[in-house]
Amino acid sequence: QVQLVESGGGLVETGGSLSLSCVASVDSFRRYTLAWFRQAPGKEREFVAAFRAWGSPTHANSVKGRFTITRDNAKNTVYLQMNRLNPDDAAVYYCAASSSVISSTIGTESAYAYWGQGTQVTISN
Numbered sequence: 001q002v003q004l005v006e007s008g009g010g011l012v013e014t015g016g017s018l019s020l021s022c023v024a025s026v027d028s029f030r031r032y033t034l035a036w037f038r039q040a041p042g043k044e045r046e047f048v049a050a051f052r053a054w055g056s057p058t059h060a061n062s063v064k065g066r067f068t069i070t071r072d073n074a075k076n077t078v079y080l081q082m083n084r085l086n087p088d089d090a091a092v093y094y095c096a097a098s099s100s101v102i103s104s105t106i107g108t109e110s111a112y113a114y115w116g117q118g119t120q121v122t123i124s125n
Contacts, residue, residue: 002026002114004095009119012085016123020080022095022116030054033101034071034078035112038091038121045094047107051078053099058106063089085123092118 008020026032035050049059049069057069068081078095096112105111 002032002097004097004114004116006093006095006116006119009093009121011122011124013124014086016085017081017083018085018121019082020093020095020119020121022078022080024076024078024095024097026076026097029076030073032097032099033106034069035096035098035101035106036069036078036080037094037096037109038089039094039118040091043091045109047109048093049080050101050106052101052106060107082121085121087123087125090121090123092120094118 003025004022006022012018031053033053036048037045038048039045047060051057051069051071066084071078095116097114098112101111
């Protein structure tokens with residue numbers, strides 16, 4: 001069983017930055033692909049970024065160049081640094097984990113078995 005706890009959400013002005021963290025309670029953290037998804041009101045949950053187990057990060061086109069996902073295997077933590085935020089980035093951000101993601105499904109919600117409770121990101125104009 002994997003437990004994920006996100007933190008770092010809050011209110012920020014357009015153009016500002018936030019850093020999200022997600023701590024995983026699991027053995028063999030490095031064997032898991034960790035991802036961030038987000039869901040805005042009235043919209044479906046969408047992929048933001050993922051960091052592959054034993055591998056490299058990938059980002060959705062909508063955040064590429066502004067958001068950066070990193071992981072610290074020694075701390076069982078994955079981070080999402082978000083820069084140049086705009087109102088379209090406002091959402092609940094979820095951390096997700098999977099031990100069996102393949103490249104073709106890395107951005108697919110159903111590929112992840114474990115989810116955090118989410119953290120709210122609000123952008124003011």
